[in-house]
Amino acid sequence: MKHCGIDEVVLVKLGGSVITDKEYPLSVNAPVLLQLAEQLYMYLLKRRTGIVLVHGGGSFGHPLVKECYSRDGLITHECYVRVSYYMRLLNIYVMEALISQGIKAVSIPPGSICLHDGVNGDYVKCEMGIVKSLVKNGLVPVLFGDVIPSLGNCYKVLSGDAIIFMLAELLEAHRIIFLTDVDGLYDKDPKVYRDAKLIKKLRGDDVRRLVKKRPASKHDVTGGMLGKLAEMGKHRLSDVSIYIINGKVKGNLYNALLGRNFRGTVIWY
Numbered sequence: 284m285k286h287c288g289i290d291e292v293v294l295v296k297l298g299g300s301v302i303t304d305k306e307y308p309l310s311v312n313a314p315v316l317l318q319l320a321e322q323l324y325m326y327l328l329k330r331r332t333g334i335v336l337v338h339g340g341g342s343f344g345h346p347l348v349k350e351c352y353s354r355d356g357l358i359t360h361e362c363y364v365r366v367s368y369y370m371r372l373l374n375i376y377v378m379e380a381l382i383s384q385g386i387k388a389v390s391i392p393p394g395s396i397c398l399h400d401g402v403n404g405d406y407v408k409c410e411m412g413i414v415k416s417l418v419k420n421g422l423v424p425v426l427f428g429d430v431i432p433s434l435g436n437c438y439k440v441l442s443g444d445a446i447i448f449m450l451a452e453l454l455e456a457h458r459i460i461f462l463t464d465v466d467g468l469y470d471k472d473p474k475v476y477r478d479a480k481l482i483k484k485l486r487g488d489d490v491r492r493l494v495k496k497r498p499a500s501k502h503d504v505t506g507g508m509l510g511k512l513a514e515m516g517k518h519r520l521s522d523v524s525i526y527i528i529n530g531k532v533k534g535n536l537y538n539a540l541l542g543r544n545f546r547g548t549v550i551w552y
Contacts, residue, residue, distance in 0.1 A: 292333040292454045299341025300464040301530035320384040322537035333418040336425045337443045343373040358438040393429040401435025444511040462530030467548030487552035525550040
């Protein structure tokens with residue numbers, strides 16, 4: 284995708300575990316968020332690259348959604364209003380950090396451009412043309428995991444990971460960077476097993492085998508990431524490199540954007 288002097292488009296997912304503190308509801312990790320914004324700005328100064336950001340919900344979205352499902356078994360009107368409000372609140376903090384560092388960022392709430400079919404399972408339609416237009420004009424669109432309306436008179440949670448893969452297909456992106464609170468993809472959960480080993484390189488076919496062999500677990504950050512990567516199979520993507528890095532390590536995002544001297548996992552599809 285080459286428009287207005289842009290050589291490529293890179294998708295960056297700011298994980299909720301990086302930009303918030305999941306131990307405390309509605310808490311923003313401001314120092315890390317500002318650090319990431321600074322790294323993005325430094326990169327944009329050097330390269331003719333289009334950047335699209337997607338951020339997770341962390342301590343703003345996840346606890347509320349979990350509460351709604353445990354109490355009601357679905358997203359009710361009340362849940363929709365609350366989750367929508369708090370995700371937009373988190374997005375304001377993200378936008379403030381980006382703009383304060385000189386990044387020409389524009390917020391696009393997915394709940395305003397996406398609609399769940401309500402009949403055909405997980406089918407979601409999003410009007411992503413605005414994202415493409417903004418990137419062409421040298422701006423940085425910012426989306427996030429959100430709750431979206433459904434034709435079935437209810438609501439659906441649309442994850443930031445699902446949005447990332449939709450965008451990868453639309454924008455023909457060849458690089459996706461996931462920022463997490465661990466150094467990459469491990470052979471087992473590094474937060475539980477001290478002998479967990481970092482997997483530095485992996486092919487897409489190997490990931491699919493791992494997904495089948497070890498299903499994702501809500502307590503396993505490694506399995507959880509494998510589950511997210513499995514989402515990729517739903518989209519027509521090829522020639523894509525996925526970077527999984529620790530967003531809390533200073534300079535790691537900048538180095539990953541440059542493709543050198545970063546610690547993490549690279550997966551080729």
